[in-house]
Amino acid sequence: MxxxxxxxxxxxxxxxxxxxxxxxxxxxxxxxxxxxNAAPAVAGGAANTAAPLPNADASGLKVGLAFDIGGRGDGSFNDSAGAGLDRAVSELGLPKASTKELTAAPNESEDAAATRLRQLVTEGYNPIIAVGFKYATALETVATESPNTQFAIVDDSSVDLPNVTPLVFxxxxxxxxxxxxxxxxxxxxxxxxxxxxxxxxxxxxxxxxxxxxxxxxxxxxxxxxxxxxxxxxxxxxxxxxxxxxxxxxxxxxxxxxxxxxxxxxxxxxxxxxxxxxxxxxxxxxxxxxxxxxxxxxxxxxxxxxRVDVAVFDYINASAAGNLQSLPTVFxxxxxxxxxxxxxxxxxxxxxxxxxxxxxxxxxxxxxxxxxxx
Known part of the structure; x- marks a missing residue:
């Protein structure tokens, strides 16, 4: 006791x-x-301003997903990211065989994170989505090395490179x-x-x-x-x-x-x-x-x-060649x-x-x- x-x-x-x-x-x-307190009285209700991009054909993409600690099965935002990828497979014609998922280890080094991203680049995945702010340093390094590969990163906006799209909330x-x-x-x-x-x-x-x-x-x-x-x-x-x-x-x-x-x-x-x-x-x-x-x-x-929405929208925008359609903040x-x-x-x-x-x-x-x- x-x-x-x-x-x-x-x-x-x-x-x-x-x-x-x-x-x-x-x-x-x-x-x-x-x-x-009483809830606020708001005239007109809350109108969402979302204007989703029509579904594009993603059959020609190879999408890599680098999970944060826990990976699929965490019951949290890794699972949500995975759901976004699954939806792209279901709705955009992205072949399941053209996707790959890798997962971070607790307290791993920046070199280990960079190696994971480089593996996806070497195997031809493009775009590559890094799930979690802990990838920021490694992603900046690998994206600089690989200017012809498109990357997205969930929960970080610090990487200022033309081939990196932040997905922040x-x-x-x-x-x-x-x-x-x-x-x-x-x-x-x-x-x-x-x-x-x-x-x-x-x-x-x-x-x-x-x-x-x-x-x-x-x-x-x-x-x-x-x-x-x-x-x-x-x-x-x-x-x-x-x-x-x-x-x-x-x-x-x-x-x-x-x-x-x-x-x-x-x-x-x-x-x-x-x-x-x-x-x-x-x-x-x-x-x-x-x-x-x-x-x-x-x-x-x-x-x-809605990491699932952000991941799906990013893959859809990538397939359409229109990353500018994504919101600055979800x-x-x-x-x-x-x-x-x-x-x-x-x-x-x-x-x-x-x-x-x-x-x-x-x-x-x-x-x-x-x-x-």
Whole structure:
């Protein structure tokens, strides 16, 4: 028991552990201490501005996909990227035999990442899609060496080369909506966020989640923990650590936990199920992920980061020779992010969430992408 307590304490202190807000007891009409604001009234609703490119013929392409840690089966954004490739095979005539998937190893060297990309170049794959910001340095090197090969990179816009297309998302906007959902569903006026690695991309999830929660309940308290510090990517594939840290948040009174932790989310869900509380998934509709069937009853929604849409659209635009048709950012306006309703657990609050969505799309609410100090 002492060892378990020490482990729990040590893991919670890794990276960042803090809380925001001070719940006040006795808010009228709620019985939870949360003083909830009414959803915004937005005239005209939220009209998406997506204008999808017609399906092109991709039968002549060879597409390489370099996954991040976890690869297919992570139940998160790698699976979503894979779904985009599968859709291209199904809808664009891309031969399955003309695709290849490779997967990163935890904490591998830049040389190893570059070798993986070079392998795809050497074998004639074009375009090549790197899934995850950790490929940025290796991709810049390999894309410079291979100017006649087209590349895309998910979650990074730092590589400024004519043959590299960034596929980036407004994660903070989707996270705002699930933060609002958490604040509408909490019974304790205390919720939690578990990030995989404490670095700017995952902090976008945190920032939007907290802002959305506080838009609904200004006095809500949000516990924040990261599994590993910046540079240590094992936080995206450590369910045991995710379970321990989440248990700490639940023991502290949080009753809705949102994770942006990749494969570590399995441990988050297990801890929430053991406590009989609620969880929010990320990237994919995790209620529908087969690996999560045993815990799906606690998943009330997921923040949808449509990596599948971005990968499909990129392959389609590549086949059409029109990469300029891609959006600069996959945001709410183009359905690049959103929230899941599978399971019906937030059916009673979707009108409120859609009102916040409309306010964001219309510019009435600006969602911050970095956490407040």
């Amino acid at each position: 002492l060892a378990a307590a020490v482990l729990t304490s040590a893991l919670v202190m890794v990276g960042c552990a803090r809380d925001t807000g001070t719940p006040q007891p006795g808010a009228a009409g709620t019985g939870t201490g949360c003083e909830r 407004a994660e903070e906007q989707g996270s705002f909506l699930v933060g609002a959902a958490a604040a509408l569903k909490t019974q304790s006026c205390k919720i939690g966020f578990v990030g995989g690695v404490e670095q700017p991309l995952i902090q976008k999830f945190e920032a939007g989640y907290i802002q959305g929660a506080k838009a609904v309940a200004p006095n809500i308290q949000v516990d924040v923990d990261y599994l590993t510090p910046a540079g240590d990517f094992t936080g995206f594939n450590d369910p045991a650590k995710g379970q321990v840290v989440t248990t700490g948040q639940l023991d502290g009174g949080a009753d809705v936990i949102y994770h942006a932790a990749g494969g570590s989310g399995q441990g988050v869900f297990q801890a929430v199920k053991a406590a009989g509380k609620s969880a929010i998934g990320v990237d994919s509709d995790q209620y529908n992920i087969p690996a999560y069937t045993g815990v799906r009853d606690v998943i009330i929604t997921s923040m949808l980061k 945001d709410l306006k183009v359905d690049g992010v959103g929230y899941a309703t599978t399971g019906g657990k937030i059916a009673d609050i979707t009108a409120d969430l859609d009102a916040y969505k409309a306010a964001i799309i219309n510019g009435d609410i600006t969602v911050q992408s970095t956490p407040s100090s």
